[in-house]
Every structure is written in C-alpha cells, then in structure tokens.
Amino acid sequence: MLLREVGYARPATVEEALSLLAGNDGARALAGGQTLLNVMKQRAASPEVLVDLGKLAELRLVGVQGMTLDIGAMVTLSALMRSSEVEVSRPILAEVAATVADVQVRNRGTLGGNICVNDPTNHFPPLLVALDATMTILSEDGERTVSVEDFFVGVFETAVREGELLTRVSVPAGGGGDGMSGVTLGAHGTYIANAAASVDDGRWRIALGCVAAVPVRATLVESRLSGVDVDEADVRAAVEGLGETLDPPSDVHASADYRRSLTETSVVRAVLQAAERASG
Amino acid sequence: MSVNEPITSAVVTVTVNGTESEHEVPVRRLLVHFLRDDLDLTGTHIGCDTGSCGACTVHLDGVAVKSCAVLAVQADGATVMTVEGLAGEELTPLQRSFHEHHGLQCGYCTPGMLMSASALLAENPSPSEDEVKVALQGNICRCTGYWNIVEAVVAVGKGEAA
C-alpha cells in the first residue's frame, strides 16, 4: 500500500536523533517499523518525519553492570533470544521474545518498539512490570529514569514525550524465579489474557496484561503469597477472587467474564513456574 | 550513510541477488514495491500488506524479513536476496524438494515459504519438524497445504532431496 508522503532522516548519533526529533513538528522515531509502518498504511498514524534509529549502534548494546542488566532500546527480539548476557542473568526475556509473532517480525521488531507501542496485548509490558524494570529516557535536556509503573500511561501511550527517546531498559540481573503464562490466538499469536510473575526472597511481583490500558499489578495476590513456600493449592487459594477485582474488555475473542477466568488461570501457571524456578 | 536533514526522496544503493543497483526512490516506497516495480523482481509477492502473511519475505543482510514492513530507504547499503536469487543454473535442493513433495498448490505463498525455509536451513541445516514449523510461523498458506511444505523442508535437512 502507498504510504502518505513522509520525511525521513537517518541520524548517525543519538544527539543527532534528539535534535531531529525536537526540531521537526510531527517527527517520530522509527525502530523496527513492524508496528509503525503498518499503522501508517492504515492512516492510523501520520508522522511528518521518520527518524530512523537503525544506525544507532549504542542502542543495540546488551550488558551487565554490577547487579543490573541493561538492554538497548534497539535490541531486536531475535537478538534478545541469542544474547548470552540475557541467558545468564534474566533468561525469561529470551523465552518470552521467542514467543512473539514470528521469525520475520522478531528479526526487525525491537524491545523499545514493543513497549513504546504499549499495545495492551503485547508481551513485554506485563513482563517488565513483573521484573521491576527501569526505563532510561533521553532528550536534549538530559537523561531521566522512569520506573516501569510510571512508564505505561495508556493504550499506545507511554512516559516518552515528544522530542524524547527511550534509550535503555534495565532489570535486576539474577532475581529468584520468573514465569509468564497466558492464552494466545494460535500457537504464538496475540495474547487474549496473560500474567507475568517474579519472586525474589519470598517477595512477589505479579502483572496482568490484556485486562486494562496498562499492565495491572495483582497486589492482593502478591501479598497473600508473600513469604510462604507455595504449592498449587496455596496459589489457587491466593488467586481466588482476583477476577472480580478486574474490569477487562469484551471482544470477539473473549467476553469480560471469560477473560477474568483466563487471567486467574494464567496467574496460577505463571506463579507456579516462577516458584519452581526459584526453588530449582 | 547518515541522513541529517529530513528528505522525501533518496538515492539508495542496494545489492540485490548479487547485483548492486542505485535508484532514486521516494521515502514512502516500501521495499516490496522497490523490488517489484523498480527492479522488476516480481517473484516477491504482496499478500496481506499488513505484516502478517509472509508472502513478501526476503533476506535483508542475511535474515528473513517481511518486505512490506521495511522502507526501501531502510535497505540503503544493504544486501537483499529474493526468491529469484536462490537458484543458479539449477534449482536448489530446497526448491527441488518443494517440487517433489508437492509443497505448493496455488503457489502464491511459495516465494515467501522458500525464503523463510532457506533462512532456517542456512542456520540449521537439518531442522526437526518442530523447528521447521516454528520457522514458518510467519508464512500463511491460504490453500492450507502445510504438511507437504513442512515435509519438503525436513527432507532437505535429511539429504533426501534429489
């Protein structure tokens, strides 16, 4: 399909990218383009200028600094799957990357793009909430860091403002045990419901996707599980009543009630997976 | 090469199937249209045009991508291989295997299937059935002829293609 006419720049440095974003009305970052180019075809987005981040090698770095795993915003999902740093320090990120869409989309789609889109069905927003990630955002005025909970603002909306770039996602290296589970359309399709869970020293973080505009923390379940050595019966008991506290959408794939039920089941599975890994 | 000021058309240099070519293209031109309309390489098909069906799959710097979700300007300086670039004088073992296993019906998805399968075989020369299925997840066969396609790719890995 023919796109609307659009300007294009391919900066060689992050500084150039920021000045292009700040200096051009309607400028927008182009990462892997897997979402952006498709919504431009539908005219759902009409940027005036695309600032292609493709040549910014410093945004493609993955590294461990002390107790923190830093992942550049332009790291593709395929690169996450192959990264030895990710495998050693937080393998759930690679596992989840491997279940997003298909090989071709993973070869171009980036971690930064996945979360900047903040589609409520996307895989990484709830996972990064469970992992207690921190996002680094850069503008011409300098750098700021945002906690994962402040990062997701609404559907397709994040804390990244006009003229800014997400440069890096950081998660604690190591951790106790992580899990993610859900129900998808087809083997590696879009999520209908999901939950991500992470436990460290008896302290839980559990996040739900697909039920609201932004990932939802299941704080009640977290506190019920806190400090206990969980078995399946405990987890089922802790999850009881969670669905009633949620207000998920109804659509062609699932009614709100069915989504409540799928979400509870997803939490049980994600928690058991995390608990098993924490003990193993 | 970097582009420091917004432009709406650009001269791109792309090496396609071993031949370097230079073309002026509007920024909004998708890679798939560049291949089909500017280079007349119509083997790469447009299926859904939403990044879902994989009919437009090509190799960009050696990895499988959907060319309907890449701008031609993003391929500036890159190496592209399309289905036309697979065979030399003779068909490749993969192409022969598709023929032998009847791995196509209407043929519309075939170029994309071949490009995804050849990317897999380059990395993993003897994939299992499950590995083939994962590698072909991004390619839809609207005739639903998946069994023979998967068999054709597995057979290449086993050295069974003639």
Ligand SMILES: Cc1cc2nc3c(=O)[nH]c(=O)nc-3n(C[C@H](O)[C@H](O)[C@H](O)COP(=O)(O)OP(=O)(O)OC[C@H]3O[C@@H](n4cnc5c(N)ncnc54)[C@H](O)[C@@H]3O)c2cc1C
């Ligand atoms: C067929 C198909 C199925 C898919 N299924 C799934 C799925 O099931 N689950 C899932 O999680 N994802 C899915 N995706 C989405 C995929 O993961 C996308 O690649 C991803 O969401 C967008 O990443 P991108 O790098 O392509 O970003 P782009 O499309 O380039 O950008 C997306 C948006 O983010 C902004 N942006 C990107 N990077 C930055 C940055 N560093 N700083 C500031 N803004 C930035 C852009 O301006 C744009 O608005 C699917 C995609 C396709 C095509």
